[in-house]
Amino acid sequence: MPDEQSLIDEAWRRIPQGRKQASPGRFTRARFERIAQVLVAVAGAVLGGQTLVIAVTDGQFQAHPVVLGITMSSLAAMIVTAAVGRFARLAAGVFAVGYVAALAWWCFVDIGGVDPIAQPWPFFLLSVATGAALVAFSLPWQIVWAIVPPLLFGIAQLLRADFAETAWEALGYDTSVAILLNLLIVVLGWMYRGIANGVDEARSRVVEAYTDARAVEAAEQERIEIASLMHDSVLAALIAAARAETPRERQLVVDMSREALTRLADAETAGPEGSDAPRGVSEMAAAIEHAASELGVTLTVPVHVPDGDVEIPGRVARAVVLAAKQAVANAVHHADAVGLAASVRADGAGISVEVSDRGPGLDVGAIPADRLGIRASIMARLAAVGGEGHIDSGSHGTRVTLTWSATDDDEGDRT
Structure with missing residues (x-):
């Protein structure tokens, strides 16, 4: 009778799969993680390109080439790794932490560098940082990355504007929209991860149910085969031996016994009863x-x-x-x-x-x-x-x- 692992492997092979898949317990979750990485890579490429253009045209890149260079380099590394699907979590985590560090530096060092009401280069990467946290971190840290960077950006801009009334209105809108968008990203990620986990659990239960049913079927089939073998060969030989009286009958009993022993010895082989040719x-x-x-x-x-x-x-x-x-x-x-x-x-x-x-x-x-x-x-x-x-x-x-x-x-x- 097939063992449990072979039955699980057989059940898993019956589920349609692509070229390379995760194990039965993580199939849908792995698919979602891959989709999330690709979406973050696309968003990072689009918004990162916008950020770089704004930084260069406004002179911000020329004023602080090191910080901007490091930030954009880590963003580029995250985009590449997320696109190819290797080391994506590590690169996303490095960018998420590096962006917050760059944002903190920008808040305290570049106080007079830009218009307080304008949207400087860090603003366009707020959602990208949340997406990176979605790929790299657990849910509590995702919430932190969704709220803290926009608040830090808004406070820095208010400090630059000396808390002017016009700055409150503009920055209140920008900050609240950024926080809401980031929280939406986190909620969608949490929701789809939950759905993926539920599908994986349901699939695991189906595989286990199939495995149990297949094991019962295999055990019953083996019981029938062994019972038939015992009845057809062994018991028939014993009955014939009990009734044998003439030398011819005894010779027939010997032949029957030899055949019964041979079939018993071959019972564990894949084809104990000969070829399957027509x-x-x-x-x-x-x-x-x-x-x-x-x-x-x-x-x-x-x-x-x-x-x-x-x-x-x-x-x-x-x-x-x-x-x-x-x-x-x-x-x-x-x-x-x-x-x-x-x-x-x-x-x-x-x-x-x-x-x-x-x-x-x-x-x-x-x-x-x-x-x-x-x-x-x-x-x-x-x-x-x-x-x-x-x-x-x-x-x-x-x-x-x-x-x-x-x-x-x-x-x-x-x-």
């Missing part, structure tokens, strides 16, 4: 005849096909033959092979196998749950490959009908 209907009929001969009875299985032989997918052919073998074994063991007969009919639409006897019959509904000869070896085995098994039993005898119909995919497998 098998002809005539070959399947011969296998049923051989199974009957191993049980000490002679059985001729006529094949009815419309035109030549028909090939059946290997997995289906194995299931049908093994189920037919079990039906023959039941007829031998419970009806002493009285009136035992079998036939195979096949065409392009599927295959049907009938095994019948004229024994006393049985009540299928009264079979105990721990008897697996019919439930596991016939019904469950056919159902596992998309087929059906039907049993008609009464005083007239028992007829087991095994049917399988081809689908479009199965047609493709046979071509």
Whole structure:
């Protein structure tokens, strides 16, 4: 049975993915972080270019080339790393801290350098700094970066204007708009991160549910296969050994025991029952005849096909033959092979196998749950490959009908 990690990997592979994705638990969150980095890079490039033009045309760059150069260099590094998706958080954090330091320096050093009512170069980077904090910092620090730099800028401008009435109106508007815009950026980031986390949690629950269901299915399938193997081979060999009297019967028991031990030894392999290549209907009929001969009875299985032989997918052919073998074994063991007969009919639409006897019959509904000869070896085995098994039993005898119909995919497998 597949282990839990292989099942989780299988479930994760079923989710559509791009070329490179995060783990199942961080898929949507990683997508949002990448989108946020790209948006910050675009905003930084646009507003950074505007800031540089204003600083150069107003003479501010020529007056303070070092501080402006460092600030713009860190901004350029953040834009590049955010665009390529490598070291974006580190570069964003460096710019966010460096911008606040440059803003503080500008507030206390460049007191008389610009018009207090104008919008100097630091103003255009207020929202960019908040975007950088969104990429680099946790929510509390994002709020700090959304509020403190605009307030620091507004206080510095008021100091320059000597708290003039005209400055209050203009700076009050600029500062409040900057704070509201920054808080909007933080709120949107917080909201979309929450949505991404919720989607990731839902996806994780779906993957876990699929894993649990797949594990249960694999365990049940393995139980059916092992139960069928034990019933078909091991118990049949033991019953035949108990009834063997002649040298011929004993030799048949030896052959059956050898086959049972081989199948048990191969139970853990990927394909213990041979190749999955298509098998002809005539070959399947011969296998049923051989199974009957191993049980000490002679059985001729006529094949009815419309035109030549028909090939059946290997997995289906194995299931049908093994189920037919079990039906023959039941007829031998419970009806002493009285009136035992079998036939195979096949065409392009599927295959049907009938095994019948004229024994006393049985009540299928009264079979105990721990008897697996019919439930596991016939019904469950056919159902596992998309087929059906039907049993008609009464005083007239028992007829087991095994049917399988081809689908479009199965047609493709046979071509």
